[in-house]
Amino acid sequence: MHSHFINKDCLCLIDEVELIKDTGVNSCIIDCRFSSPQYSSTIVSLYSQALKEDNTYDLNLLKEQIKNITLSRLNKGNFINGRLHEKSC
Amino acid sequence: MTLPELLAPAGDYDILVTAINAGADAVYISGERFGARAFAKNFTLEEIEKSVEYAHLNGAKIHVTVNTLINNFEVVDVVKYLFYLYKVGVDAVIVQDLGIIELIKNLIPGLEVHASTQMTLSDYDCILWAVENNISRIVLPREISVDKIAEMSKKMQESNITMELEAFGHGALCYCFSGNCYISSYNSGRSGNRGACAQPCRKQYKLKYKNYNVGNGYLLSTHDLAVYKGLDKIEDAGVFSLKLEGRMKSADYVGTITNAYRHLIDGDEGDYEKDLSLVFNRQFTDGYILNQKPGQVLGRESSGHEGVYIGRITEKKGDLITIAKENEEFKINLDIGDGIGFKYKDKIKGIYIDNIKEQTDEYIKLETTRNVREGDKVLLSYSKSTHDNLKKFKSETIKQNIPLDLDIKWTEDLRLNINAKFKIVEKGINNENKEEEFSFRYISQTKFEPAQKRPVSIEDIEKQMLKTGSTSFYINNLTINGMPENSFVPIGKLNKIRRTILDKATELLLNYYKPDKKEVRATNKRISQFVKEYKSYTDIPVRNEKLNLSIFADNLELIKMTSKLPIHKYFFDPSFSYYGQEEYFNNIKDLLKEAYSIVYKGKENVDDKLVLVLSSFVSDEEIERISAIIEELEEEGMRIPIMYDTPGIAKSFKNKVYGNHNLNVWNSYNVKNLSDAGFKSIILSSELSHTEIKELVSKYQFIKGNEDVDLNIIIQGNLEVMSRNSNIKWCLITICTVISSIRTVYV
Numbered sequence: 001m002h003s004h005f006i007n008k009d010c011l012c013l014i015d016e017v018e019l020i021k022d023t024g025v026n027s028c029i030i031d032c033r034f035s036s037p038q039y040s041s042t043i044v045s046l047y048s049q050a051l052k053e054d055n056t057y058d059l060n061l062l063k064e065q066i067k068n069i070t071l072s073r074l075n076k077g078n079f080i081n082g083r084l085h086e087k088s089c
Numbered sequence: 090m091t092l093p094e095l096l097a098p099a100g101d102y103d104i105l106v107t108a109i110n111a112g113a114d115a116v117y118i119s120g121e122r123f124g125a126r127a128f129a130k131n132f133t134l135e136e137i138e139k140s141v142e143y144a145h146l147n148g149a150k151i152h153v154t155v156n157t158l159i160n161n162f163e164v165v166d167v168v169k170y171l172f173y174l175y176k177v178g179v180d181a182v183i184v185q186d187l188g189i190i191e192l193i194k195n196l197i198p199g200l201e202v203h204a205s206t207q208m209t210l211s212d213y214d215c216i217l218w219a220v221e222n223n224i225s226r227i228v229l230p231r232e233i234s235v236d237k238i239a240e241m242s243k244k245m246q247e248s249n250i251t252m253e254l255e256a257f258g259h260g261a262l263c264y265c266f267s268g269n270c271y272i273s274s275y276n277s278g279r280s281g282n283r284g285a286c287a288q289p290c291r292k293q294y295k296l297k298y299k300n301y302n303v304g305n306g307y308l309l310s311t312h313d314l315a316v317y318k319g320l321d322k323i324e325d326a327g328v329f330s331l332k333l334e335g336r337m338k339s340a341d342y343v344g345t346i347t348n349a350y351r352h353l354i355d356g357d358e359g360d361y362e363k364d365l366s367l368v369f370n371r372q373f374t375d376g377y378i379l380n381q382k383p384g385q386v387l388g389r390e391s392s393g394h395e396g397v398y399i400g401r402i403t404e405k406k407g408d409l410i411t412i413a414k415e416n417e418e419f420k421i422n423l424d425i426g427d428g429i430g431f432k433y434k435d436k437i438k439g440i441y442i443d444n445i446k447e448q449t450d451e452y453i454k455l456e457t458t459r460n461v462r463e464g465d466k467v468l469l470s471y472s473k474s475t476h477d478n479l480k481k482f483k484s485e486t487i488k489q490n491i492p493l494d495l496d497i498k499w500t501e502d503l504r505l506n507i508n509a510k511f512k513i514v515e516k517g518i519n520n521e522n523k524e525e526e527f528s529f530r531y532i533s534q535t536k537f538e539p540a541q542k543r544p545v546s547i548e549d550i551e552k553q554m555l556k557t558g559s560t561s562f563y564i565n566n567l568t569i570n571g572m573p574e575n576s577f578v579p580i581g582k583l584n585k586i587r588r589t590i591l592d593k594a595t596e597l598l599l600n601y602y603k604p605d606k607k608e609v610r611a612t613n614k615r616i617s618q619f620v621k622e623y624k625s626y627t628d629i630p631v632r633n634e635k636l637n638l639s640i641f642a643d644n645l646e647l648i649k650m651t652s653k654l655p656i657h658k659y660f661f662d663p664s665f666s667y668y669g670q671e672e673y674f675n676n677i678k679d680l681l682k683e684a685y686s687i688v689y690k691g692k693e694n695v696d697d698k699l700v701l702v703l704s705s706f707v708s709d710e711e712i713e714r715i716s717a718i719i720e721e722l723e724e725e726g727m728r729i730p731i732m733y734d735t736p737g738i739a740k741s742f743k744n745k746v747y748g749n750h751n752l753n754v755w756n757s758y759n760v761k762n763l764s765d766a767g768f769k770s771i772i773l774s775s776e777l778s779h780t781e782i783k784e785l786v787s788k789y790q791f792i793k794g795n796e797d798v799d800l801n802i803i804i805q806g807n808l809e810v811m812s813r814n815s816n817i818k819w820c821l822i823t824i825c826t827v828i829s830s831i832r833t834v835y836v
Contacts, residue, residue: 004665005265005811007275011180011775013684013804019779020580020636023784026799027637029772029807032647033665041650044640048654064202078778079274082778084278085285 006034010072013079015059017050093516094330097347098128100337103135107344110482112351115150123167124154126336127284145602146561148490150180158282158755161784163245165620168192172616175200178603188758196225199604201225203706207268212708215246217253218737222602226253232377235326242327253329256304260334261345262311264290265811271752272810274776283312292394312388315373317353329518339601341367344479363419367472369394396470403461408456428471431461456768473597475626492565499571505533507808509590513601527597533586540577553583559600560565560591568819626791648687657689660732678718685727694728700747702732712741739767757789760798770799775808
């Protein structure tokens, strides 16, 4: 059997949708494992709104909604600034 | 015992010399970039070249680690670096990044590649993939057992596949499967996959459950591996190379363990187990390789070195203490200069012994001003004699290992006509050695002349020719025929002739390990062309497609609850719901049927919306079982692709295969490699920045050819930071620290 350790902090890039689109990737993924279905479905719903082509939602407000329901602290991982120990990446 | 290769680590040139002198068949080192030990001293390019020469003169090999993951901005630099390593005759590079493997395969096929343990290659499909990718050796994960290795070796023999297997034999273990650990990266910005691991698994933690402390200590720390008791099993399993860990360790450490394993492998008698105990270790475990359980591998009491247990203080009178010797495994006699530690509770105070009042087999009396107590444990942490013995390994020495045959005749005009011959033998798999014979003729400029006084004798010539000094050769056969009578040549001239012959033999020896000049020129041309083309890939593609949203789900309820939302793919990972293999296989088919009906609601599957995620590190047997279930479902009209994280898997499944995050995709050549291996969709590494991802996507457009692969990134969630062999299934790292300071990037 294997055990899996999950980060206590939560990656959240909902307010970076434009930058995500700018990368040119085909899809983005929400990792809903280890979370309750109720919590996860709300998160998925918020991202569905954020990713709409004709999105008129305020992304910061969507992020606030995530902050209100999550038990984790939110971060942006390396997405914005890269890996901290490297001078440039 | 005939384990073909003992592979030692070296963090700098002096340590490399020590390792080779102590008996390493090969040494692995790193340059100043692209090595997984960013904080070791490492080797400059000049030092790498010098190391290659020193090793080859001693019949040893040099493996250079190029085992970090690289982004697209580093592609040109890494290619140039690899070309340099190839030119100077490095014997192999150890690589983790699939993109680097792709680049070497296409640009520098003459460079031998070893797949790093960071790739976690452990199933038969991976071996087949490795063969196709010009990989000659797999460095096995430290979680794999000798039984599994033996199984792999047997399968390879039956299929006539030649692949060297390298296994870790001694040194530090990681808590997590190597290459699948992101805890240092996500929590301190220091990526283990970039050689910058902050070693969070050696720190103290408190484990909390519902705000209650349920465990304290070095919860993620493991004992150190030491397989000396099971060397025969490892050899029988078909391991070609036994690897010693420790590129961050000192020359004393590397010298001690290399010397010990050299003798243990060769079957020599000696106190080598005690030597191993004396240098840094976190107490030994036989490891997973010798079938130990996770609980036996973990060392949660301490993450540092204590030393060899001597006994306890039984009496203290003023400064005079009596230590009763209680170690039943090793006989310990202390000497002036030895280092000992006194352990009270968790703390150890150390002294170097400067006096011994009395010593017997049962006790030792000595004086110390340290504040110690009766009952304190006493540990031997430094042996002066062991340290002194290592001095002989520290200076550069060329071992005269290669037999050289010289056949000496004379030309008609009395010059020496010497035919020299030697053979280089390299150990191969299944005792099939690779041999190459070299011979050359040398005719001296110097002529023998009629002797005016004492003529030169055959014995004089023999005496001078046998002096091979500090070269790799010794004279095996020396034949002298047709020596002109009453002739003379100065001894100095004879010495010069010998030196010329040995220089020529040495040149042939060193060139043997280097690539052919014609091939170097052709490679150089390929690389120049590549660099030119790569630099021309500058147009950033414009995205017109909609950005899709997919989710990882581990339960049906979530799939039901989100079924009305615009979900592109459900990556369904039910493995966390089960506590064992049998429970998983008893239920998985029905569960997939149910998930299928929720996702497609009776409609036709046109877009493979439901994807089954396999757990990491599954066995060949499990792959076969899951493959059979997927085929059965397909026969029942349900097509379900799978997602997994080793590169060889795609050919085991008829349906589409998706690449999971642990494939560590960092660059466009990595994507190309996986695309060629049959993957249809890939998750890019979460360690990448926006700029790196953009560059990857951009460059991939130029190299993808006809095949296209969906590129995904994870944008939300508590990400997996570690996976490992264990008895528990998963836990949230809320544990984190009280004593250590794990920093998190908060935004």
